[in-house]
Amino acid sequence: MRMLVIGDEQDLASAIKKGLEMEGFAVDIALDGEEGCHLAEIHAYDIIILDLNLPDRDGLDVLQHIRHLSKQIRVLILTALSDTPSRVKGLNLGADDYLGKPFDFEELKARIRALLRRDLLRESPLLTYGPIELNPITKTATCAGQQLTLTRKEFAILQYFLSHPDQVISSEELVEHVWDQHADPFSSSVRVHITTLRSKIRSIIHANFLNTVPGYGYQLNKQIEELPK
Missing domain, CATH: 3.40.50.2300 (Response regulator)
Known part of the structure; x- marks a missing residue:
């Protein structure tokens, strides 16, 4: 936000x-x-x-x-x-x-x-995608029922992807919505945070929750949508 x-x-x-x-x-x-x-x-x-x-x-x-x-x-x-x-x-x-x-x-x-x-609250406040569940109000996230321990920035990135499940999200768009005006859009910060977030989720479900779309950005991996919660 x-x-x-x-x-x-x-x-x-x-x-x-x-x-x-x-x-x-x-x-x-x-x-x-x-x-x-x-x-x-x-x-x-x-x-x-x-x-x-x-x-x-x-x-x-x-x-x-x-x-x-x-x-x-x-x-x-x-x-x-x-x-x-x-x-x-x-x-x-x-x-x-x-x-x-x-x-x-x-x-x-x-x-x-x-x-x-x-x-x-117009709909359920929970954001879900396959085994991943995020509650923006309580600031909690789980994967396959296990609590995810995330930094504030990792939580914000995950929330943004779950709010746009079918879109390819560029690094520039993430900087626009998740970082403040002083962020350097050319730094490696987005890549570093996504790598760490991927690692935390992969340790639970043994699959990438994000696919890299070469030349465009990142998109939620549709295969994990079918995994059990």
Whole structure:
């Protein structure tokens, strides 16, 4: 999952980024509305945390711009606790939720989880492919009934593949959705993480869960879809 924090309070934005990265999210920061709009145009974000109090343009204008780009991105707006009119306008313009400042980080995490559940609970929240089962809410994954011990990045990679079971996923696409804006798309990081993830799953089912598609990327191995859970 990739998120964008738009807000001019650098200490607050950095604290949010650090906390959410500890939860396994890739997080970018924009310190003004123009940069936020630009990043929203060039990257595919799952959630945007938008502070309405921006130095260069009205936060509600930024919200409208984001909604013009996509109706699917979840947007959580930050406002002063006493600013009820802005909260109401934001919700009417398409924000999915709001949080008043100052706030407790645990509440922010809870609201983010609630936003993610809105999509996941339309169907079963579990992502499954053959013997592999992943729960995005509890952050757990199993293979043939055995617990997989994964790093945050490995979990995010596995979740992305299970969410796109029939697609060939390039390294560039993984960087776009699983890493933050400072990732080097030409580094070997994707290959190293996939090699480790393959090894952990192969130790249980003795088969590659990912096939390499030369010149294009990686795709889930359809043969393991038939393996028993």
